[in-house]
Amino acid sequence: MSLEQITSKEELYEYLDVAMQLEHATIPPYLLALYTIHPGTNPDAAHIIRTVVVEEMLHLTLAANILNAVGGKPDLTTPHFVPTYPTFLPDGETDFEVDLQAFSPAAIETFLKIERPRQAPDEESRIVRRPGNKSFISRRLGDESLHFYSIGEFYEEIARGIKFLCERDGEQSLFTGDPALQVTPEYYYSGGGELHVVTGYESAKAATDLISGQGEGLGGDIYDKEHELAHYYRFDQLRLAQYYQPGDTPGNPSGPPLNVIWEASYPVQKNPRIAEYRDPDIHRAALAFNQSYADFLHTLTRAYNGQPQLLLDAVPQMFRLRDKMNQLIRVPLPDKPGTNAAPTFEVNELSREI
Amino acid sequence: MRDLFLSFSAEVTAFTTFELQGTGMADAYLAAAIGVVGDGPVQQLLAVWQGIRQEGADVEGRLRREIFGDELLGPIARNIVKMWYIGNWYQLPYAWSQTFGAHENDTTFAVSPAAYIEGLLWPAIGAHPPGAKAPGYDSWSGPPTIPEVPE
Numbered sequence: 001m002s003l004e005q006i007t008s009k010e011e012l013y014e015y016l017d018v019a020m021q022l023e024h025a026t027i028p029p030y031l032l033a034l035y036t037i038h039p040g041t042n043p044d045a046a047h048i049i050r051t052v053v054v055e056e057m058l059h060l061t062l063a064a065n066i067l068n069a070v071g072g073k074p075d076l077t078t079p080h081f082v083p084t085y086p087t088f089l090p091d092g093e094t095d096f097e098v099d100l101q102a103f104s105p106a107a108i109e110t111f112l113k114i115e116r117p118r119q120a121p122d123e124e125s126r127i128v129r130r131p132g133n134k135s136f137i138s139r140r141l142g143d144e145s146l147h148f149y150s151i152g153e154f155y156e157e158i159a160r161g162i163k164f165l166c167e168r169d170g171e172q173s174l175f176t177g178d179p180a181l182q183v184t185p186e187y188y189y190s191g192g193g194e195l196h197v198v199t200g201y202e203s204a205k206a207a208t209d210l211i212s213g214q215g216e217g218l219g220g221d222i223y224d225k226e227h228e229l230a231h232y233y234r235f236d237q238l239r240l241a242q243y244y245q246p247g248d249t250p251g252n253p254s255g256p257p258l259n260v261i262w263e264a265s266y267p268v269q270k271n272p273r274i275a276e277y278r279d280p281d282i283h284r285a286a287l288a289f290n291q292s293y294a295d296f297l298h299t300l301t302r303a304y305n306g307q308p309q310l311l312l313d314a315v316p317q318m319f320r321l322r323d324k325m326n327q328l329i330r331v332p333l334p335d336k337p338g339t340n341a342a343p344t345f346e347v348n349e350l351s352r353e354i
Numbered sequence: 355m356r357d358l359f360l361s362f363s364a365e366v367t368a369f370t371t372f373e374l375q376g377t378g379m380a381d382a383y384l385a386a387a388i389g390v391v392g393d394g395p396v397q398q399l400l401a402v403w404q405g406i407r408q409e410g411a412d413v414e415g416r417l418r419r420e421i422f423g424d425e426l427l428g429p430i431a432r433n434i435v436k437m438w439y440i441g442n443w444y445q446l447p448y449a450w451s452q453t454f455g456a457h458e459n460d461t462t463f464a465v466s467p468a469a470y471i472e473g474l475l476w477p478a479i480g481a482h483p484p485g486a487k488a489p490g491y492d493s494w495s496g497p498p499t500i501p502e503v504p505e
Binding site for chain 1: 370371372373375376377378466467468471487488489490491492493496499
C-alpha cells in the first residue's frame with residue numbers, strides 16, 4: 001500500500017479542509033466540558049481544558065494559513081463543517097466517537113483519545129486497517145477499512161505531501177497564495193502559541209510541527225518544542241490526579257497532586273438536539289445560540305479570506321457565545337429531571353429551518 | 355417550592371424563569387432567604403403568590419396589597435428582588451425585626467462570589483460586572499446589548 005496519499009494540490013486542499021474541520025470538531029466538546037464545571041470549583045481542571053481549547057483555536061487558524069498559502073480557500077460555512085455529535089473525527093479515526101457531554105471522567109477519556117500520541121510503531125502502521133464507518137480518509141484511500149491511527153499521523157501525511165509537492169513542482173509553484181490573506185499575529189493575540197505566517201516550505205513545516213507537537217508531544221517527549229506539556233498529558237493529569245513535571249515519563253507524573261471534584265459539574269444533556277427541547281424558552285435560546293455560532297463561523301471565514309481585522313470583532317462574539325452557553329447549561333430541562341439544557345451546535349439544521 | 359419561587363421571582367424582576375435559572379443562582383437565593391428568616395415566612399409568601407397566580411386577576415394590584423404591602427412579607431419580597439439584581443441579602447428593616455424578632459443570620463451579605471457576577475442589574479443595563487464576564491477587547495466601541503423586556 002502506498003503511503004504517499006497527497007500527490008496533487010487538489011488533494012492537499014482536501015486534506016487541509018479536513019484539518020480545519022478536525023481542529024474545529026474538538027472545540028465544542030472542550031468548551032462544553034469547560035463551561036459545565038461549576039463556577040469557582042475545579043480551577044485546575046478548568047485551566048487545563050481552557051489552555052487546550054485555546055490552542056485548538058490557534059491550530060484552526062494555522063490550518064487556514066497553510067491552506068491560504070497554497071492557494072486554497074478556507075470556508076467554515078460549508079455544510080457539515082460542523083459535525084453532528086456524536087461524531088467520528090474527520091481525520092478518519094474510527095475506534096471512538098466524540099460526544100458533546102458534561103465535564104466527567106468519560107469526557108476526559110474521550111479527550112485523551114482525541115489527543116493520543118502518534119504511537120504508530122512503524123511506517124506501515126501509520127494507516128491502520130479497522131472495520132468502521134465511512135470516513136473522509138477511507139473514501140480517499142479507496143478502502144473503507146483504512147484509517148489514520150491518530151491526528152499526528154494525519155498531519156504527518158500533510159507535512160509529507162507538502163514536502164513531496166515542493167520537491168516535485170518547486171516551492172514557488174506550490175505556495176501561490178496571496179500573502180495578504182495570511183492571518184498575522186497582530187490580529188491574533190493571547191492565542192496559546194505562536195501564530196505562524198505561512199509563505200513557503202519552512203513556515204508550513206513550522207506550522208504543522210506546532211500543531212502536532214502541542215497535541216501529542218514530539219519524538220516521544222511529553223513536552224513540546226516550547227517546553228509546554230502536550231495536550232494528551234495535560235488531560236492525563238486529570239485522570240491520574242497528579243501534575244507532570246519535567247523529567248517525567250508518560251503515565252508517571254511526579255508533580256503536585258491535582259484535585260478534581262467530578263460531581264461539581266452541571267449534568268447537561270449528552271449530545272443534545274434542538275428538536276428535543278420542548279420548553280419554548282429553552283428551544284428559543286438554543287436556536288439563538290446556534291444562529292450566533294453560525295454567524296461567528298461566517299465571521300471567521302471572512303477573516304480567513306482577506307479581512308483578518310474581523311478577528312478583532314470575533315472576540316466579543318466569542319465572549320457572548322460563552323455567556324449564552326453558560327445560561328443554557330444552568331437551566332434544568334422540565335421534562336427530564338436531573339438533566340440540564342446544553343447548546344446543540346446544530347448549525348446545519350439551522351440553515352434548513354431558516 | 356423552587357418552581358413557585360421562580361415564578362414569583364420572574365413576576366417581580368421582569369426576567370423570564372429561563373433567564374433566572376440561567377444565572378445558576380435560584381437555589382442559592384431561595385436557600386439564603388430561608389436561611390435568614392426561616393422556612394415559615396418564605397412558605398407563606400409563596401403560598402400567597404400561588405393564590406394570586408392561580409386566580410390570575412389583578413395580579414399586580416394583589417401583589418402590591420397582599421405581599422409588598424404586607425408587614426411581614428413585604429420586606430422579604432423586596433429582599434428577594436434585591437438578591438436577584440445585586441446578589442446581596444440586605445439586613446431587614448429595624449421595624450421588621452422589632453415586630454417579628456431579630457434573626458441571627460440577618461446581616462447584609464453577598465450570597466456568593468458568583469452572585470455578584472450573575473446580578474440581573476448587569477444585563478438590565480447592558481453592561482458586564484466589572485472584573486468579571488469579560489466582554490472582549492474593544493467591545494465597548496459597540497452599543498450595549500440590552501435584553502428585551504418580556505411581555
